[in-house]
Amino acid sequence: MADAAPLVSIFGVCFSYGKNSVLREVSFELDRGKITALLGPNGSGKSTLLKIISGILPLQSPDSGQIRFSGTDFLSLSAPARARQIAYVPADLLAEFPLTAFEAVMMGQICHHPNLFNSSSQAERDQAHWAMEECLCWHLRERDLHSLSGGERQLVTLARALVQGAKVFLLDETLSKMDLNHQAAAGKLLRKWVSRGYSIVLVSHDLNLATEWADECVLLKQGEKIAWGPTREIITTERIRALYPGPELIVAPHPSTGMPKVFFGKMGS
Amino acid sequence: MARTSLFRHYLFALSLWVFACITALKFGVATQLDPELVMQLRLPRVILATAVGMGLAVAGTTLQALFTNPLCEPYTLGISTGSALGSVLGISLGLQVNFAGLAGSSFFGALFFTGLLYLISLRPGTNNLTLLLAGVMLGFLGSSLVALWMAVTDANGIQGAILWLMGDLSRARIYGATFTLTVMLFLAYVVWTHSRELDALLMGEEGALVLGIPVAQTRRRLILMTSIIIGLCVSGGGMIGFVGLIIPHFVRRLIGSLHINTLPLCAIWGSTSLVLADTAARTLVRPYELPVGVVTALVGAPLFLWMMLKRQGDA
Numbered sequence: 001m002a003d004a005a006p007l008v009s010i011f012g013v014c015f016s017y018g019k020n021s022v023l024r025e026v027s028f029e030l031d032r033g034k035i036t037a038l039l040g041p042n043g044s045g046k047s048t049l050l051k052i053i054s055g056i057l058p059l060q061s062p063d064s065g066q067i068r069f070s071g072t073d074f075l076s077l078s079a080p081a082r083a084r085q086i087a088y089v090p091a092d093l094l095a096e097f098p099l100t101a102f103e104a105v106m107m108g109q110i111c112h113h114p115n116l117f118n119s120s121s122q123a124e125r126d127q128a129h130w131a132m133e134e135c136l137c138w139h140l141r142e143r144d145l146h147s148l149s150g151g152e153r154q155l156v157t158l159a160r161a162l163v164q165g166a167k168v169f170l171l172d173e174t175l176s177k178m179d180l181n182h183q184a185a186a187g188k189l190l191r192k193w194v195s196r197g198y199s200i201v202l203v204s205h206d207l208n209l210a211t212e213w214a215d216e217c218v219l220l221k222q223g224e225k226i227a228w229g230p231t232r233e234i235i236t237t238e239r240i241r242a243l244y245p246g247p248e249l250i251v252a253p254h255p256s257t258g259m260p261k262v263f264f265g266k267m268g269s
Numbered sequence: 270m271a272r273t274s275l276f277r278h279y280l281f282a283l284s285l286w287v288f289a290c291i292t293a294l295k296f297g298v299a300t301q302l303d304p305e306l307v308m309q310l311r312l313p314r315v316i317l318a319t320a321v322g323m324g325l326a327v328a329g330t331t332l333q334a335l336f337t338n339p340l341c342e343p344y345t346l347g348i349s350t351g352s353a354l355g356s357v358l359g360i361s362l363g364l365q366v367n368f369a370g371l372a373g374s375s376f377f378g379a380l381f382f383t384g385l386l387y388l389i390s391l392r393p394g395t396n397n398l399t400l401l402l403a404g405v406m407l408g409f410l411g412s413s414l415v416a417l418w419m420a421v422t423d424a425n426g427i428q429g430a431i432l433w434l435m436g437d438l439s440r441a442r443i444y445g446a447t448f449t450l451t452v453m454l455f456l457a458y459v460v461w462t463h464s465r466e467l468d469a470l471l472m473g474e475e476g477a478l479v480l481g482i483p484v485a486q487t488r489r490r491l492i493l494m495t496s497i498i499i500g501l502c503v504s505g506g507g508m509i510g511f512v513g514l515i516i517p518h519f520v521r522r523l524i525g526s527l528h529i530n531t532l533p534l535c536a537i538w539g540s541t542s543l544v545l546a547d548t549a550a551r552t553l554v555r556p557y558e559l560p561v562g563v564v565t566a567l568v569g570a571p572l573f574l575w576m577m578l579k580r581q582g583d584a
Binding site for chain 1: 333337338339461462463464465466468469471472473475476478479480481482483521522525526527529
């Protein structure tokens with residue numbers, strides 16, 4: 001990429017729930033055309049961080065961090081403007097009310113036309129159609145959200161994020177319920193999107209999935225960043241053991257891709 | 270939802286409303302009544318039932334999206350009771366007895382109770398059922414306070430007040446009813462312009478934030494409008510339950526949940542159902558009259574129970 005400046009910069013983000021400090025001075029950058037994996041055990045603050053970056057969770061005070069998007073103060077933008085730039089993609093969609101998959105995807109347009117009267121229906125429909133084709137869920141369009149499987153709903157969620165028109169996707173366990181076919185397809189999609197200059201953050205408990213696709217990794221432990229850099233350099237046995245001290249983990253390269261993979265060593269004793 | 274089938278739904282609902290209105294005007298104790306008398310007595314009732322039914326259905330739909338809970342409605346959440354408490358207080362304090370005054374104090378009662386529920390819903394760990402229970406308890410508290418107040422102040426016409434508390438459209442007068450209908454149409458329109466925000470709120474608070482909705486601000490605005498609607502409904506017809514629950518549920522089944530289509534159809538069905546319920550209340554046990562709230566509860570409460578148990582079964 002010719003543009004050297006990072007797309008999103010995260011500076012010194014701190015956050016606490018009551019007295020529990022969840023994030024401590026976390027800083028890193030997201031570049032165009034890269035997938036960044038955010039890894040860490042449960043409770044290390046990954047989801048909280050994604051919500052803060054997207055502006056869903058407000059910072060507790062002006063000096064508890066800053067998010068800059070293309071050099072501007074991102075959190076000072078209006079809610080719809082934020083949703084147009086950075087899309088937080090949740091692990092699931094709430095399906096309390098009867099809504100079809102197509103209607104759910106159309107909701108991604110709300111940040112473009114919050115007003116009922118300036119929406120241009122046909123263009124919006126075409127956009128939603130394209131996004132659902134892209135995310136392999138066009139055949140589900142007439143189905144009710146609650147009749148879909150978890151993995152299918154996640155494809156719909158991805159399509160909705162695409163409709164938002166954002167250039168940065170924050171995937172919060174968004175691939176967790178997909179079967180291997182869908183995961184592989186989603187992986188290809190993410191690659192395609194970053195080749196168009198998008199930037200993607202991936203939070204996943206599936207370390208091997210994350211290391212397969214991510215160009216960079218950020219390791220979080222108890223709210224602190226312990227490492228950030230290219231996947232091949234960052235994922236080492238020592239770091240992974242520091243992150244997950246319980247099981248005896250081993251990192252070894254994948255036989256054909258050479259990407260670092262995490263294995264259980266001896267189980268039990 | 271295809272345009273043509275949507276059009277058919279609207280056409281059907283509107284024809285049913287017209288049919289309900291004609292039935293309400295024609296059908297009664299004495300069939301050979303003076304036509305002028307019919308107009309004086311029944312026409313205002315039909316207009317008021319149309320307005321209140323519309324208001325209750327629109328308020329129910331809005332509350333369900335606001336709290337992301339398909340079991341919400343003004344009556345079961347206790348907001349109607351809060352509104353009734355407001356009007357009883359208003360009357361007893363001698364603030365105003367005219368129509369606008371009554372509507373005003375009803376509105377403040379509704380706003381106060383909705384605000385309380387909103388604060389409860391913000392507490393971490395509050396789920397759909399706790400919110401609902403909190404609403405039911407607020408309702409109990411409200412009706413006890415109303416009873417207490419009426420006992421203490423020895424209000425005149427206590428019999429009439431009790432009837433009104435159970436939902437009663439018989440006090441309708443042509444000017445008041447027409448005024449209520451006009452304002453209600455306007456308010457329903459204003460809520461309708463927020464259709465897209467309401468759609469986003471169906472995905473929950475976080476889900477709406479993800480879509481770029483300033484949730485707190487939107488909720489405050491919608492709570493204010495819903496409270497005005499409920500205040501107007503209660504000052505016009507007392508506490509009428511379950512219309513705001515059953516109608517949105519039924520309409521969402523028919524045409525889905527996008528509010529741009531759902532809200533208007535809910536409004537029409539709400540009007541139709543209350544006009545029919547009021548006709549039933551007038552004629553079922555003649556020569557006596559039932560409060561219309563009794564009719565809606567007789568139909569609505571079992572349906573509510575069924576919906577709740579079914580939801581639990583699904584979960």
